[in-house]
Amino acid sequence: MGEDGSSNGTRRLPPGFRFYPSDEELVVHFLRRKASLLPCHPDVIPDLELYPYDPWQLRGKALEEGNQWYFFSRKQPPSHYRRTNNGYWKKAHHADRQEQPIFSKQRLIGLKRHYVFHIGEAPSGVMTNWIMDEYSLSSDTASSSSKRRGTKTERSKWVVCRVYEQSDGDDEEHGGGSGGGGGGIELSCLDEVFLSLEDELDDISYPSC
Numbered sequence: 001m002g003e004d005g006s007s008n009g010t011r012r013l014p015p016g017f018r019f020y021p022s023d024e025e026l027v028v029h030f031l032r033r034k035a036s037l038l039p040c041h042p043d044v045i046p047d048l049e050l051y052p053y054d055p056w057q058l059r060g061k062a063l064e065e066g067n068q069w070y071f072f073s074r075k076q077p078p079s080h081y082r083r084t085n086n087g088y089w090k091k092a093h094h095a096d097r098q099e100q101p102i103f104s105k106q107r108l109i110g111l112k113r114h115y116v117f118h119i120g121e122a123p124s125g126v127m128t129n130w131i132m133d134e135y136s137l138s139s140d141t142a143s144s145s146s147k148r149r150g151t152k153t154e155r156s157k158w159v160v161c162r163v164y165e166q167s168d169g170d171d172e173e174h175g176g177g178s179g180g181g182g183g184g185i186e187l188s189c190l191d192e193v194f195l196s197l198e199d200e201l202d203d204i205s206y207p208s209c
Helices: 023-035 139-149 189-202
Strands: 063-065 068-074 081-083 087-091 099-104 107-119 126-137 158-165
Touching: 023 068, 023 099, 023 107, 023 126, 023 158
Parallel strands: none
Antiparallel strands: 063 068, 068 158, 081 087, 087 107, 099 107, 107 126, 126 158
């Protein structure tokens, strides 16, 4: 393990800390800051090109917390299938899980898409219990993030992904660990600090490069 707490190329949280962000927190505190070229606090989610990795190959490459793996990746062109070494990710067929809006302070900030991993060749592969939640910024949020830092649009085309293996008995999307959409979650003292810092950063005007 390196001096920054990293292991096998990934950053680790200090002892005693757990990483279970809600959907809103993933988009506001991590993805939006990534798109704005601002530092993330804590800076623990690594950049990773998802493809061609199979989900069980993420260990040691993505941020691992419990049975969940987190990473940033470049946004891929729209496609029904996302191929890997031994299979493919396919969009969830349930209409209520294909795409979900994510709000912060009653404002649309991002979208959440669900994928299910299949082993074999598309479209006749065998479905598994591996799930991927892919979070992207809304078009308005991505545009404002780029303008704030005077960056090119391409630099804001990031997504943050959460991959996990869902148990057969799980009733919730994430097997009871991530807070789902963040509704009804009481913020910790650390969350309050992050939110206050985020509000202050929103008021800063950045010069154009």
